[in-house]
Amino acid sequence: MARQGRKPKGRPVSGWVILDKPKGMGSTEAVAKIKWLYFAQKAGHAGTLDPLASGMLPIALGDATKTVPYVMDGRKVYRFTVRWGAETTTDDTEGPVTRASDERPAREAVEALLADYTGEIEQVPPQFSAIKIEGERAYDLARAGETVEIASRLVQVHRLDIVDVPDGETTVFEAECGKGTYVRSIARDMGRDLGCFGHIVDLRRIAVGAFDEEDLVTLDELEDAAQEGREPLDEAAIAAGAKARVTDFRPLDDYILDPATALCDLYEVTLSDDQAGRVRSGNPVLLRGRDAPAFCDEAFATGQGRLVAIGSIEEGSFHPKRVFGGRH
Structure with missing residues (x-):
């Protein structure tokens, strides 16, 4: 009898956190910190930043990790x-x-x-x-x-x-x-x-890549947001050394950018709800409209403002290659 796969630990949260990394912190350490704060199932960064350097370290959560190469290839x-x-x-x-x-x-x-x-x-x-x-x-x-x-x-x-x-x-x-x-x-x-x-x-x-200084968020800001969402503890629990858990992630999630933000250099295809469903199932969809290109090596598709897939346009149809199903 085949064993069932273990359920991933954490939240299926997806998007980009553009960390203003402080000096003295390694990139791997920073990713681990963000993953822990967000209780995310998956996290990765788009390009190492030396410990002695400060500034922008784009960190991808969940499905946004599929867009990491597009950020790493950016200026x-x-x-x-x-x-x-x-x-x-x-x-x-x-x-x-x-x-x-x-x-x-x-x-x-x-x-x-x-x-x-x-x-x-x-x-x-x-x-x-x-x-x-x-x-x-x-x-x-x-x-x-x-x-x-x-x-x-x-x-x-x-x-x-x-x-x-x-x-x-x-x-x-x-x-x-x-x-x-x-x-x-x-x-x-x-x-x-x-x-x-x-x-x-x-x-x-x-x-x-697509991210600039206006997107930066500091660790202190994220810590404050996490504190805002932590459960209150009574005096007995505090005296016993208990640590409050984050139960409301909304203050933290306000700092997450949509995965599609990383794809600003690609052509965007806007899908109807029916088309989005077909693309999420791995099927191509015919594009309509005078301005729709007949061919495009790389494009991304969105539905209701959310990233649905990255793919190509061939003979007027969008063909998905990477499908996104995460949420935040």
Whole structure:
């Protein structure tokens, strides 16, 4: 007799929580915290953010995890501060200094370099990075004392601007870049080109794909929302050390963005209730309307404002590939 599958633990909640990750917290730790707060069945993030960095860590709950690749492939915006005069093993403040200089660049010299770091550029990722070398993460090998050879790669930097020069020691930049770009490498390489060396002392991610700063929510805000939804405890329970459970998730769920928010670059198909039912069963539906495309490699379908499926349009019909049934 076949054993029945175990019922998933947690709520079938789906959507995006755009966490403003604090410094010192790892991405995996942040996902676990959000999953616990929401008592979610499933959670994952769209792109690691270094523990020493702060800012945007998009976290997908439930069915929204199916849209993670579309966020990871999107553009990212970083604001970062470079301190001139020293290069480190980690290209940030965590590692020891390996090279130093008394030289400091003039703003004009830094500005003259920006064009060299815009467009399609070649860069070598930092030794302390998530790049895999023969199945091992580069940062694991580096922490074990090994010097690893990391091949250079082509990355896309759409925009690189100076936003502030607070003093002669540091320059603040903003970069808009594509997947796989390391701004720590940009700081390291610019320092070498300028002959003064450099490393990042502050790094903040402020946009990923469809999400921007207006979508950010802090852990404190989420903790307050969870507290608002916790059951009241009497004095005896408090004295006994009991912990209040969250019984009303509505204050927390107010911070969840619909899974379809991640798909803003795709063509949207609006379905009737009957069409939505057919698509959820895995069936194609014929699209009507003068503006409906005959072919489209990737599109998403919504019904009553909810994400129903991701698929393609072929000969005027929408064909579902990934169907969504979660709720929040």
